[in-house]
Amino acid sequence: MTRSEFKELLDRGFVFLDGATGTNLQNAGMPTGVCPEQWILENREIMVQLQKDFVDAGTQILYAPTFTANRLKLGDYGLEDRLRQMNIDLVAISKEAAAGRALVAGDMTMTGRQLYPMGTMMFEELVDIYKEQAEALVAGGCDLFVIETMMSLQETRAAVLAIREICDLPIIASLTFEADGRTLFGTNPEAAMITLQSLGADVVGMNCSTGPDGMIENIEKMYSVANVPVLAKPNAGLPQIDKDGRTFYPTSPEEFAAEGRKLIEAGARVLGGCCGATPEHIRKLVEMAGTMEPKPVHTEKKRLLSSERSFVEITLDGMLQIIGERINPTGKKKLQAELREGSLDLVRDFARMQEEDGAEILDVNMGTNGIDEKEMMIKAVYEVTQVSDCPLCIDSSFPEVIEEALRIYPGRALINSISWETEKFERLIPIAKKYGAMFVFLPVSDEGIPATQEEKHAIIHAALEECRKRGIDKEDMIVDGLVATVGADPEAALHCTDTFAHCKNDLGLATVCGLSNISFGLPERSFVNMAFLVMAIKSGLTLAIANPSQELLMNAAAATDMLLAREGSDIKYITRAQKYKEAHANDPKPGSAQAAQAGGGASAGKGEGSGQGNSQTVNPVYKAVMNGEKTKIIKLCETELSLGTKPDDIISLYLIPAINDVGDLFDKQKYFLPQLIASAGTMEKAIAHLEPMIEKKEGSGPVETVVIATVEGDVHDIGKNLVALMLRNYGYRVIDLGKDVPAETIIRSALEENASVVGLSALMTTTMMRMKDVVEEAAAKGYKGKIIIGGAAVTSSFAEEIGADGYSRDAAECVQLVKKLLA
Ligand code: B12
Incomplete structure (x- = not known):
């Protein structure tokens, strides 16, 4: 068919x-x-x-x-x-x-x-x-x-x-x-x-x-x-x-x-x-x-982008939407250096910060010398999609880089950009079609940048018609206004706003522009950029490629949307204004000597690599587990150790609280499985690194054997591993059977190893009943040693209920429990 x-x-x-x-x-x-x-x-x-x-x-x-x-x-x-x-x-x-x-x-x-x-x-x-x-x-x-x-x-x-x-x-x-x-x-x-x-x-x-x-x-x-x-x-x-x-x-x-x-x-x-x-x-x-009619299939198309977990609708009459521009090494020495070393830590940080600051789409550009752009783009797409829910805008001058990125991107992306240059257009339009991507259209032809407004608009019309013929809808296309520099062309801003208005009102097309080019070569550029932004929004601009940490721009955009009576803009403005007030509560008063020294206060923007809110107060090891930053964690643990923190304190003060907070966020559906897995992996890497450094405590008396396992159906083993580690440090012989272990295997091992204690871990309400199976199996097979249980899902009363001999809240308490039971 x-x-x-x-x-x-x-x-x-x-x-x-x-x-x-x-x-x-x-x-x-x-x-x-x-x-x-x-x-x-x-x-x-x-x-x-x-x-x-x-x-x-x-x-x-x-x-x-x-x-x-x-x-x-x-x-x-x-x-x-x-x-x-x-x-x-x-x-x-x-x-x-x-x-x-x-x-x-x-x-x-x-x-x-x-x-x-x-x-x-x-x-x-x-x-x-x-x-x-x-x-x-x-x-x-x-x-x-x-x-x-x-x-x-x-x-x-x-x-x-x-x-x-x-x-x-x-x-x-x-x-x-x-x-x-x-x-x-x-x-x-x-x-x-x-x-x-x-x-x-x-x-x-x-x-x-x-x-x-x-x-x-x-x-x-x-x-x-x-x-x-x-x-x-x-x-x-x-x-x-x-x-x-x-x-x-x-x-x-x-x-x-x-x-x-x-x-x-x-x-x-x-x-x-x-x-x-x-x-x-x-x-x-x-x-x-047979008694009903189906609802019609919508023929009218919306402008929609998606990530693996979320989506964004781009609307011609809605509020200005921001494409975060910071994941781009152009002019950013620190990011360039990191990328050359193969590190994407800053890329992840930029992704998180921009989303937090209000970007709805994230531009990803990996174009810099000294790296394989395709390989880096793929890595960046994997990394950014893990830490942010924003849809991505894949930005490269090379069609093959764009294609590879679109292939592995788990959503509907935006391509930045496709021009009217024959080779690019012919190569990229089929790629956009195959992967179903939206694209930014740059009205530049084989003859270069159009010399007049008429030429620019003629290119847009021709491209629109060509796309229509090839089965691409106008809703898939976002026209770039081609912002020139007002220092060189006094009418640069007017030409752009004319294009925005023409696209929106006459052609029903969405528009986008990078703002800062307008002010190139001028003093105090932020004022010019802001004024241009206000004009652009009024004339119909749909999206801006900008740094969302620039408060002046973002707040001016919110205020302009409010003055234009756009739906939801009043609440957005008020929310932003409150955030601004809180962030600046301790700033020096305007006009004071400190304010003058601070050099522009609010309008200064955050700049590269700075502006992580109050995150300076959060311990970096804790933060790395929260963010699932596997590549950073060993270095951060080493720094923490060099500050004199003991390895077991790093575990109890930073690692465990972080993974518990991750669990809470997962529970509240603010984190999803990929984040849970990334955080758990980071935690495991840190523990493996710290384990050999933990001091052995002097054991006394005969060596007793403990068989320990996470019960059947449950793969959570971080806590169980910590318990095993602690018991070993106190001189016990610990046989760790791993995770997802059936009751028969546990009791068989306990009998074979002549274990004095069996330790069971379960983290889920669905698996805690497997502990009861172990207690029953012990009775059936004649195991006479003690059975203790632990894990976030269980309590001491549950231990009593199933006939276990003891329960402890954490690994340190577990040592005391075992000592007491074997005394
Ligand atoms: C990390 C984690 C994971 C990691 C596990 C990696 C690993 N190697 O362990 C991964 C990503 C694989 C994972 C998967 C899943 N997880 Co999970 N996970 C967690 C999380 C965030 C932290 C667990 C942890 O390591 N805590 C830190 C350690 C140190 O604490 P602990 O395990 O409690 O151990 C301490 C004490 O309890 C005690 N203790 C532990 N064992 C023992 C044993 C004995 C004998 C004694 C005495 C003491 C003792 O001492 C330990 C050290 O102090 C919890 C949330 C939470 N706060 O518990 C959710 C959580 C347990 N997971 C949950 C869920 C739902 C899942 C999944 C089903 C998700 C999914 N949709 O696929 C799967 C389950 C797969 C399976 N079949 O088991 C739910 C369970 C809900 C419920 N009530 O049943 C939780 C509670 C998250 C939530 N809030 O919803 N998860």
């Missing part, structure tokens, strides 16, 4: 998908622990019957049972060499069931391995894994693709790109959102929709995780930014356990259909069911939808 035929199908109205595969097959006898794809091939008649039932119920698109038939997942069963034939045969099963009455989608999902920088797999490796499966699915004759149950937006991007690079079949992309409205990796529904529709997915939506009611708000959010149909394929409710310990899904077909009504009202056009949804659920859904 071609993409345009698929679009026609979607334009006609609702499209119905199938229901669950896994749960229905389990009910039909598929045992747990087997390779589902292989089981289906061996029991093909069961699958054919299930899918026939779905088609009879109204399913128009069947998902072929190829969900985990990728190299990595099949590899778990030693079946990777059969990948191609298995995918072909599995598609054939669905085709037989469809018998021409439904389309068959080749189904792909996550591989189970995480992408760099959280895991070790590189982006291209994943693209190749998906390509291999996609090629097999095409060979099997699938009509379209579905990428489903995705928890990572970046992995979904890899799959979409892989498919797009081998064929032009339609693609449905569907992610799984948690109850908090984000994927496990922190992506919100809008960011997912913006990123994937611009990358070329034909339908975007969500499946699994919650029941239909939990999806409604997320579907509304997706629909609000969508130009493609929205998909909803919920579970039949949240899974529950029956009295025999079996999982079931509680939503009946009637209830499922009733909730489906709300999903349709929220904007869903493509509908089906996930775990627990039977053919009867689909039948009721189809019947109910």
Whole structure:
């Protein structure tokens, strides 16, 4: 099926998908622990019957049972060499069931391995894994693709790109959102929709995780930014356990259909069911939808950029928006030196500071001599996306640098810039199109900078027309006003404002400019820049590339927006003004001798490498863990040691409080999994470095053995490692079994090692009950030693409740506890 035929199908109205595969097959006898794809091939008649039932119920698109038939997942069963034939045969099963009455989608999902920088797999490796499966699915004759149950937006991007690079079949992309409205990796529904529709997915939506009611708000959010149909394929409710310990899904077909009504009202056009949804659920859904009309797919396009976790809308009539300009080595000696050494610490700092100061988009430019710009740009994109939620503006003079950055950027980026010079335009427009990026258009032609306003405007018109012909919308383009220097051309500012007004009012185009060029060569440039900014905003400027730490500019922009009565600008101005007042509460009074010495006070701006607020008071080791700065941490620990702080004090005063604060921010959804992982990695590196330096305490008496482990299902081991370290320092023989350890292994080891004490750690409410399993296992196997427990999730009363012999709050107390128990 071609993409345009698929679009026609979607334009006609609702499209119905199938229901669950896994749960229905389990009910039909598929045992747990087997390779589902292989089981289906061996029991093909069961699958054919299930899918026939779905088609009879109204399913128009069947998902072929190829969900985990990728190299990595099949590899778990030693079946990777059969990948191609298995995918072909599995598609054939669905085709037989469809018998021409439904389309068959080749189904792909996550591989189970995480992408760099959280895991070790590189982006291209994943693209190749998906390509291999996609090629097999095409060979099997699938009509379209579905990428489903995705928890990572970046992995979904890899799959979409892989498919797009081998064929032009339609693609449905569907992610799984948690109850908090984000994927496990922190992506919100809008960011997912913006990123994937611009990358070329034909339908975007969500499946699994919650029941239909939990999806409604997320579907509304997706629909609000969508130009493609929205998909909803919920579970039949949240899974529950029956009295025999079996999982079931509680939503009946009637209830499922009733909730489906709300999903349709929220904007869903493509509908089906996930775990627990039977053919009867689909039948009721189809019947109910027959009484409704789908909401229209928006044809009007918004200007939207996204990062992995957030998004920004650019509006022609809204407040001025700032693209932070500081991640650019031009004229910044310190940044240049760092980049040459391969360090991106300052890049990360600039990213954080600019976001804090009000930038909504961050420009990233790595152009300086003495470095490989492409390599550095890729590193910078990885780093900045971890520390900031702002979408990025990829800024380079080299198309190949831009392309590489767009390929790995986990969102929808802005390109800075594409000009009307033939070579650049021809090279970069297809790149913008392939990756779905927006771009800054520089009205400069092969003849150079246009000599007159008429010429400038003629170039803009020609580019707009050419883009339209190539399927690029005017909303994807932001025109650069080409700011000249007023010292050389007295009408420079007037020409620019004329272009801003023309673009906005006559062409409906957004505009951008770098401000500071206007004042080049003049004294007290900040006054000129500010006056120009006010004129530019009034004439219709949409975005400015600027340093958001320049208070004068930022506050003048907020005040101008307020005077122009732009929505939300009054609150923004007041908030900024209050922040300004607080920041300057201790400044010398204007006009005083100190003020004169301070040289301009508020208007001076922060300048490179300064202005970290009151962060000077925060300990750098603490800060590095909070920010997940792995590369810095050893150096910072060394500095702290040289100041006389003992290694154990560094752990208890800075490292532990920092990781606990990270946990709080994670809890409040201010931090997401990538940040949690980065902070934990930084903490682990610091502890490994400090461990050999911690003084051994003199032991006394016989050497007693302690077996210690984090319980099954739990991978948190930082605290457990500290406990082990402390006990070793006090002379105990510690057998550390690691993390995620089953009860049987722990007790077996305790018996074999003749341990006097078993120490258990658990950090999650979901794993603390595994401690009880260990206590029971000890009783069953006749282990007579003591069992102690710890970890943030547990308390002394819980220890009593499960029959453990002791609990301690931290590692130091644990030593006392063990001593007491063995006395
Ligand atoms: C770091 C961290 C991680 C790291 C762990 C890295 C590692 N190698 O350990 C990573 C990123 C991998 C991680 C993953 C996850 N995490 Co986590 N994580 C944390 C965090 C921020 C800090 C834990 C920590 O190291 N604390 C510092 C140490 C020193 O403290 P401690 O472990 O409590 O240990 C001390 C004492 O408790 C005691 N002690 C510890 N063990 C023992 C044992 C004995 C015998 C004794 C006597 C004493 C004792 O002494 C220790 C030293 O003083 C906590 C938040 C928090 N404040 O606890 C969340 C937290 C535990 N994680 C949480 C979650 C939800 C997750 C994930 C599910 C996230 C996800 N969506 O994937 C996964 C879980 C994966 C799994 N199956 O386990 C939740 C748990 C919620 C709950 N109530 O169940 C928390 C509470 C965050 C939150 N507020 O939501 N996490």
